[in-house]
Amino acid sequence: MGQLTDKTALVTGASTGIGFAAAERFVAEGACVYLTGRREQELESAAEALGDRATAIQNDVSDPEDLDRLFERIADDGNRLDIVFANAGGGEAGQPLDSLTPEAFDHTFGINVRGTVFTVQKALPLLNAGGSIVLTGSSSARRGIVGFGVYSATKAALRQFSRVWAAELAPRGLRVNTVVPGPTDTPGLRGLAEDPDQAGELVDALSSSTPLGRAADPAEIANAVLFLASDQSSFITGSELFVDGGEVQVYP
Numbered sequence: 491m492g493q494l495t496d497k498t499a500l501v502t503g504a505s506t507g508i509g510f511a512a513a514e515r516f517v518a519e520g521a522c523v524y525l526t527g528r529r530e531q532e533l534e535s536a537a538e539a540l541g542d543r544a545t546a547i548q549n550d551v552s553d554p555e556d557l558d559r560l561f562e563r564i565a566d567d568g569n570r571l572d573i574v575f576a577n578a579g580g581g582e583a584g585q586p587l588d589s590l591t592p593e594a595f596d597h598t599f600g601i602n603v604r605g606t607v608f609t610v611q612k613a614l615p616l617l618n619a620g621g622s623i624v625l626t627g628s629s630s631a632r633r634g635i636v637g638f639g640v641y642s643a644t645k646a647a648l649r650q651f652s653r654v655w656a657a658e659l660a661p662r663g664l665r666v667n668t669v670v671p672g673p674t675d676t677p678g679l680r681g682l683a684e685d686p687d688q689a690g691e692l693v694d695a696l697s698s699s700t701p702l703g704r705a706a707d708p709a710e711i712a713n714a715v716l717f718l719a720s721d722q723s724s725f726i727t728g729s730e731l732f733v734d735g736g737e738v739q740v741y742p
């Protein structure tokens with residue numbers, strides 16, 4: 491019997507990277523998983539790779555009406571949720587204060603913060619007592635990386651929301667935790683390189699900030715997400731779990 495047998499999970503941003511790795515791990519542990527993302531083809535391919543217990547629903551978390559449609563669809567399927575991994579997000583490099591535009595600010599906050607807030611809010615009516623909500627933070631929120639002000643601020647905001655939600659939702663039997671990846675070799679990270687041919691160099695450069703001297707494989711982040719999503723972490727809420735090769739704790 492798997493750790494998530496008979497559980498139903500929602501993973502936002504699950505077509506690639508960390509979200510896909512988590513969805514894959516959830517399915518391997520016996521869960522039925524709803525996967526979301528904006529690009530239909532990537533999403534369908536991801537769900538197909540995971541088999542019958544994976545369902546793709548195309549969705550943009552930054553659009554509250556689209557989020558309503560997502561949860562209506564899950565309810566129409568006759569399902570409730572035990573796990574919400576609100577992971578959809580990303581950012582752009584090279585946004586120092588002096589060249590930051592309101593549009594770029596709103597875009598990143600709209601996906602990472604507003605998208606996560608309303609994903610969790612709109613999931614609440616479907617969440618079973620005993621359920622687990624996991625957010626995706628970032629080790630960059632503890633560091634001062636030039637050009638990452640907006641992105642790292644979105645992740646700092648999520649960290650604070652998770653503390654407050656842990657208190658607000660405990661009476662409903664829900665736990666809220668944040669997984670904090672360090673540099674992780676995903677299409678999202680590689681996409682930060684201005685020149686795709688230099689993506690490997692970018693990953694290497696970012697990895698040099700970790701004592702372990704490498705980037706994470708998305709599956710290593712998924713292991714931590716599984717722990718936070720499962721009953722193995724039943725007495726843990728409001729916490730952040732760093733999966734960052736020691737980046738934040740060793741080189742603060």
Ligand SMILES: NC(=O)c1ccc[n+]([C@@H]2O[C@H](COP(=O)([O-])OP(=O)(O)OC[C@H]3O[C@@H](n4cnc5c(N)ncnc54)[C@H](OP(=O)(O)O)[C@@H]3O)[C@@H](O)[C@H]2O)c1
Pocket residue numbers: 502503504505506507508509526527528529530532549550551552577578579580581601605626627628629670671672673674675676677678679
């Ligand atoms: N990789 C790292 O080094 C790292 C480190 C710390 C934190 N993180 C965080 O980890 C999370 C996953 O990132 P990743 O590295 O795995 O990147 P990724 O490979 O680019 O995956 C991001 C996923 O989110 C989806 N997505 C993006 N915007 C969305 C939206 N508005 N609505 C719905 N889905 C959306 C993407 O699909 P579509 O584009 O098709 O929508 C994709 O499935 C993000 O929150 C990121 O900030 C990553």
